[in-house]
Amino acid sequence: MTGERATRSAVARGRRTRLPPRWFVVAFWHGHRALLRATRRRFGLWRPKPGRWGALQLTTTGRRSGMPRRVVLGYVEDGPNLVTMAMNGWSPGEPAWWLNLQAHPDALVQTRDGTRRVHARRAEAEERERLWSRWAELDRNLDDYAARRPTGTAVVVLEPRDEPDRVP
Template identity: 40%
Template sequence: MNGLQRLIAKLGTTKAFAGVGQALTRVDERLLRRTNGRFGVGSSIGLRTLLLTSTGRRSGQPRQVPLLYVERDGAFIVIGSNWGGENHPAWSANLIDQPQATATVRGRTLPVHARLLTGDERQTTWDAVAAYWPAYNTYATRAANREIRVFRLEVSPA
């Protein structure tokens, strides 16, 4: 991480940043949509961000959300932290209900299949992602009443 990324990661552990981050999510979604996943708020400082499009479990409509990700063994790892809030984010429930989705990353929209990680695989993956964005450990402490969901997005064959 460069100096700016370290500063943002440190700020990311604060509750105030979580509030700001939730507001920036809408801006990030618009930027990622307009640039086909090439540019967003996070990517402007060198953080890896994708635009996940899942199917709303109640509405059946496409739902988009920008997410930080880590690439691991050819897949995208995303975390349902909800900034450490007490509830799981809606997109994570959508993926559990309908694991077929798309990830728009670096100018490409890819079909993906989401798999919720559990046990040792979840913990090993969590550790790798938290090394990239340490604020996730703070979010886990804040969300003490739930285990934060960790998903592996496998790119589906075309």
Template identity: 40%
Template structure:
């Protein structure tokens, strides 16, 4: 069983992440991805534009990604938090989304990888960002792997 932080820690972390996320999105959009697509010590980052599952409100989330052929792969780790990230719930409800990669916006459809595909994509993502394995060790939940494929 993985050790988990007290609920208050996750709530505080969520608030800090919300502030940093808003700043990151503004920087990324304002520079057409010249700033924010890469951060020191981090792999590449995209902006995921999605719709709230319950609220119906448009949301933007910067996320690490791994490019695999024509697809983009996301890991729904939330740094090993006990719950899935909100953006995953939103993609399950509304899988047709857009992403911005640098200065390009792409229409994509999200789906969760099946078991065999999941293992292969997890390994590729860990090569891109080895910290995913420590996130997996922190949580009891299976961390979903999301594939974004081009629409149209």
């Protein structure tokens, strides 16, 4: 759904869905990453299930530093691809991991099933609409949340890569 359509959708309902305070969202992110580190990734990653998204750890290459950067993201599967959204906690601005992927689209993903190399790209046109609709089935407030952002939310497709490459 485009940002304009999402905004109209939220306005038409006459109310905005509440989000947790920003400090809570950031604290949760840090806590989730700490749980992964403390348990050596035994807890904190899960597979998507019917009606629910999964959690993965994405390792990108920093666009300025060239250093590995890790983040935990929600995802759904679309065939062999993993799909996530560059939402930045529904705050303005693009998340750093998405900016890193735009500069260096090859990355490493760790899921509950193991590690795989991926190539990231933005979903466009019909593919974006289809994938957005899949996410909207999992999160009934998706359009309201997206309406809070001044720009559209990128739907990011992580395609498996077979060729050997440097691991970020």
